Amino acid sequence: MVSECRITRRASGKGALDPDTLEYATPAPVVVYEGRCKVQDTRPQINDAASGDRLFATALTELHLPVGAVGSAGVRRDDDVVITVNASDPGLVGARFVVRGPHRGTAKSARRLPVEEVVHAG
Secondary structure: OOEEEEEEEOOOOOOOEOOOOOOEOOOOOEEEEEEEEEEEEEEEEEEEEEEOOEEEEEEEEEEEEEOOOOOHHHOOOOOEEEEEEOOOOHHHOOOEEEEOOOOOOOOOOEEEEEEEEEEEOO
16 A cells, blocks of 8 residues: 555534634544555446535545554544545545445455545536
């Protein structure tokens, strides 16, 4: 695995109170995992989905994480992923995904998590 990613989880509770607006800020997300990863397409087909007046393209993809890496076991559904390093294709840096399911398997060297990338198509 030569790419790197950061996986975060939305923090629960309230952030700091803004004294001017008297509204609570959204708390910063919690980093669950940061390190080596691999993005792998599992099916090359694209499914179009409409949301209001916007069209989105979604592809079925897996995120592979090292089983023994600190934090990789704690990744769960709805965690957010951003690719931070990808030397072989810099175009992947900044890509964002959402974890859609858990890893299951015996004697695996990688956690293969189904993820979804949502790309604005128009």
